[in-house]
Amino acid sequence: MNVANLQRTGARKTKATPVERRLSGPQKAAILFLCLGESRGSRLMQQLDTEEIQKITRAMSSLGVISAEIVEKVMSDFTEEVANGSGVVGSFTVAENLLRSLLPEDQVETILKDIRGPLKERDLWARFSALNENVIANYLKKEHPQTIAAILSNVKTDVAAKVLPLLGAEKMQDVIERMVRMESVPHHMMKQIEETIQSDIINSSDQPTTAELYQRMADLFNKLDRPALDAVSAGLEENIPDAFASIKQKMFTFEDLAKMDPLDLAKVMRGVAGNTLPTALRGANKETRELFFRALPGRSRDMLMEEINAMAPVRRREVREAQSAMLDLAKTLAEDEVVRLPVNDEDQDELF
Template sequence: MITNVAPTAKAKEEILPGIQKAAILMVMLGDQVSAEILKMLNEDEVQLVSREVARLKKVEPELAEAVLEEFYQMTAARDYIVKGGIDYAKSMLMNAFGPETAKRLMDRLIKALGSDVASFDALQKADPGQLAKFLHNEHPQTIALVLSHLNPSQAAALLASLPPHLRPDVALRVAGLDQISPDVICKIANVIGQKLNAIGEFSRESYGGVRAVAEMFNRMDSETSKDILSAIETQDGNLVETIRHLMFVFDDTLLIDPQGLKEVIARVDRKVITLALKGTGEQLKNHFLQCMSQRGADMMREDMDALGPVKIKEVEAAQQTVISVIRALESEGVLSLRGTVGEQYVV
């Protein structure tokens, strides 16, 4: 990475017209890479850049480095916006380059991308119910592309809000997504942006796939996810098996070794665990109780006995809280699973 660029070179780079920066960048990248870039430009842009390259004389090394540095920083900034929106981009840029450079990059990028930045950020903050209202008339592939650019919780809510007959088809299409052309995304973005003003330009990156579908189902209520999986199974049984393998349901806590489960219990409120265990089988309850102290287990049993009827949604919310802690601990390497996630148990 280029660092410690001379202030004088940086000052020159700041006032250079964009077309001159593009010409310097093309020269620095070399003939082969530049040729590939030119293929992506229209005829007028090719002429402008080519003319500017021809006009270039000797470029000071420090100035060339400053242009390359700006190119790297702007690319990183755009990538951060695509992945997590404006707030995420600001945070990442501040960590990477400091507050002053981060502000300068964001100002430039927002000015360059215009409404694209705001509309993409708005999409990630949009209410899933509102998105579903206008998306249900779109082609399932369009819906799948939108879903793949949302966070798992938001995508799950949106998928659940779609008409039941659409859900399996959309989930199948998300699972099949891989590398997506920016041109395709932009065309779809223009259509959706007119309706909700909530979509922008995206980079070529992997957003979909089976794991994305599994993450959605993990955040859905169990009945909806079961219905969609059953419908998909009639079309692609192997895909459903893979999705279930990647899903982590509350019953899968049986796969956690005692030491790991003790860590989970230590991080989750006892009332949440009590609610999460409501209606589960004795095997699962005992698995938790055996990882507690005698006093803790006795108190848990008393809480279970005293717990009256509760809504299924409340139980599922408590189970999702436990699952979130399990995932966090697994990513930290604190706990491990004894078997295959997604195995079925009689509860």
């Protein structure tokens, strides 16, 4: 478009786009894509699924002339939404979903393998720290004080604080002095310590405890189709009543997500990709849906409600898969200590 055309375009009145015009979610997204420009906009478009691309494309083709004032308002609203929502959520699950939407499976697996690699050592220390302090202390008592100092320097401080007194006053003082004076442990020595811990303690504790087994079954039941679970529930209650009752207490359902702190729930909602959130809420009961809406700022809530109302009918399987994806993300974020999951009253006094 030449300068004359630009001038004529600027001189025309934009009757179709007054400031008070109400824009839909896809229309606002289309405006943001236009502001990004063809190059950056197309790269971002690659991260969306086919349905989202169709919605935005349809909205973009019917926008007409958009005044600078409306463009500024849309961008301002977007900035405010991010600010009110305390930013965005990053996690391994979110990164994996993004990669799988952009790259072939073999490339995704290669990248994820590289990402997971450095986490192995931290995973070992996390698992070691999760052991009972008496188990850790009994294992360390036979080790040299310098080795004990190196090990306790890698576990969580609250765990080390519980373990040290169990070593005895004299050895505790010796170990603490070594921890204070400790410099960087040579890599080959640290590797040997980690390999010994892996073979002596971690591998021997790989068999799941009863609590771990019940949690696995609870996770399985959460993902099982509701009619299938209902079909076996009566038999389980009759044959293994105590075990089944314990498993049901550990089940974390989609409705339980609504019991989360609103800020934490908002983080989960922002972390899912594509149309996962509207699909999951489309199949939720009215009370649960309202609790989800309350966790969002006003504009985000209106856009989500509008998107849900505009959706075509969804299958029960699609709803179940979407809700399951949100549950998985919530558990991942909880493991990363980004959010906290609601605790059942029955769990408050549970002993381990």
